[in-house]
Amino acid sequence: MKFISKIIDKKLRSFESLGEELQKHSIKSISDEGRGRLRKSVIANIVNKNQEALGFDTLVEKIKTIALELRPTSYFRVLLREKLITLVEFQAERKRQRRISVLRWITKPVVIRKFAATITVFAFVFTVLFSFGFDIDEVKASLFTRLDKVDGKVTVVRNDKEIKGREGLHIKANDIIRTGENSKAGIRFLDQSVSRLDEKGELKVVRLSVNPRKKTHTVVELVLNEGQLWNRVINLVDDEARFQVKAGKTVTTAKKKAAFNISVDASGPVKVAKVSAVKNKVDVVVATSSRKVVETTIVKGFAAEVHSNEIGAVATIAVEGVQSSKEEEWVSKNLAEDEEYIQEVKDEAQEQIKDQVQVSPDSPLYPVKELSEATKLALTFDGFKKQKKLISLAREKLSEAGLMIEKGNTKKAGALLMEFRAQIENAYMWIKEHEEADSEEAAVIEAQLEDILSSYKKQMVLILPDDPAYQVKEAVSETEILAVQDDDSIGQAKKQLSQASEKLLEAEDLVEVGDTEGATKKVEKYGEEISGIAEGAKSLPTQEKEEVVSAILDTKVNDLKTLESIVTKSPSIAKEDDKKDAQEEQEFSSSLDVLGSTDFSSIDPLAAPSKKIARELAEEVLKEAVSGVKMDGLTKMGEAVLDVQQEQPSVGVLQKLNTVEDVEVNGKKVVDVNLYANQMTIQSGGKFIFVKQPLKEDLGAPKLPQTQQQTPQ
């Protein structure tokens, strides 16, 4: 019995300890806060279950799926991003400038002494300093420049801090890019130009800017301190746009299109900078001393070498000559990479066009879209808003035309281009009607139109006449003339001159792709247009005539350079031609071997000439065309200048004539002009022109100006 009670006690004691344990971990009651949370959770579950019970999950899924497909167009997204980043950069720079201005001012002892008494004066001067030191009209858009390619070790120095170079890194003004051994950096600029820095190079980005009122007005300025830099400028369209590289005492500028290489060797006591033009042409300015400057244009196949030290510089301009195998490899590799890059740019432009198209014109929904647009327009009573919508629709028409061309529907594309032109014409008429009463609104519409046309022009620069999209390019070009009012002869002449010059640039491109016949046609067309403009100027009143003649002289400077470039064969093209000739000769020799004899009676005498002969013939025809157009153009220029000088001598016109005379290509003058009272002699390319205008006192019966073209013996 005692034994059993002991066992029971032991058991009871174990239950007691269990009881004590249980009491320690008693369940707490729920707090008010917890109760509230639980209530909400329960209600939420009930609501969710209701949704599921009534099938809202299907509806919700559909909403999500459809909504996710909605995105802003790439064009809008990119444009807005650019605007925002520009704004952020602008404000950051303004703050920085303000800090610098304030710092400079308040550390002057005189200011510290007089600070308390002259605080209002300080505020005024601060404002003046701030507005003087920073150009607020020009907004920096540096974030649209980036490192496109990084091979090996690339460093970017920004505000004295080193950043590891990586693809996609945004490049800003004042950044310094350095490449290590066996390294290379590719930079894509905001104007779509591209540069590649070779190993052991140092490049400083001095300026990257875009005019917010005219986005094709871009400026890129670089300084190459060391190494080798390849540059490809593909599509600058604005007359004020430029791409510039400084190296030693040399400044090289590309204004439209160019491929050029610059190298700097600063290892010795004399710095050697070399600029080689590989495609098109570049302007080179060399500071030979502190007060003297040499300016010339070098065309493809030519190079300028400048040796400089602290005292001065010596420039030598010559044909590129034989390059080392390393240099040759560098040039060919970059040319090949450029082809890929240009294709990439064209594809991007194409994608942008597609993004701008809401509904394809060949879609059955297109009439619905048009009806919807027409309804919206009809319901827009504010004239200004209506115009903005119309311009937006016009832009869409252009993109739709581009899309139709890509799909091969040229008929539809043509119809769309006509609609585009009609809408632009209406917009310019509206501007004309409202420019007095609603000048601000008219200016906004005009700026919008200019922006669209210049942006499309930039995209279209890469399109050549053999491309189906060329008709879009022509449509944009034609509508530019619409911007000028009918009674504005000067404006019209300037636009026509600009378009004529573009024909020369196209001829340059056509020569590059081997279409010599196409280039000849463009050159001849240019000649006709320039002739027409000069003839038209003769019947204008004196003041307008002077302005048009000035514009002709301005254009002549660049046109002369382009004409020289057209007739110069680049080394790469010459090499290609040699290869083709060698191949053709081999084929001919093989065919003779097959014939087994030199019996030429079996060869058809009416067969087409060899490719080499055909090519050389075409090149001769082009040279003749260029020479003819140049001389005719100079003759017309001479007549126009004499005409102006006879009526009312103009210092401005004379100064511009001097500028034409100063044009140098490859270190040699292109034109020699001598002006006497009523006559002018012009010498160029071994040919001589004599232009004479009858003096005013001599005028009895009307006489035609006498023009003689002579070739010296």
Next chain:
Amino acid sequence: MNPRKTIQQINVDEVNRLVVASQGGDADAFGKLYDIFVDQIYRYIYYRVGAEEAEDLTELVFLKTWENMKKYYANGGTFSSWIFRIAHNVVVDYYRSQNGDGKLSENIKDHRIESYTQHRAHRHFDQTLLQEAMKELKGHYRQIIILKYVNELSYEEIETIMNRSQAALRILQFRALKSLRRILENKGISSKDV
């Protein structure tokens, strides 16, 4: 950056880091914030006011976001709720400027709904139809559907934007879906598809 990321998939820490950098004047960081939110803000504006003004108002939202960047503090709610609050205010201002009398037209019920009952041809549920249907919803119904299902914000974030409790939001959401479904059925969408 995957442009089709929903708000839920966006890394909150990353956003906060970018916000701090932007407040310090880092343009790169602000650009990245823009990339993250542009699609969502555009959709929000698009479904609230329509395609015509969507781009202009989206631009305005980001300009105001930048202008007020320094005023944003993380303990005042998430950045996404803050930027959507700005978007909401921009839309409200827009409607006020359109009407001039202070009334918001989006809150006026559209009585055209009844007239559609006689025109129930079968239609495909697509972008156009969704936009049409959304226009016929009451303002706050439309807003909750956009914020919850188009922009996929959380209830906490929507609470900040719409100034309503989460419980109220859930009830509103339920009524909004019911209303939307009725509109879609009137437009010819089969009840099986919604």
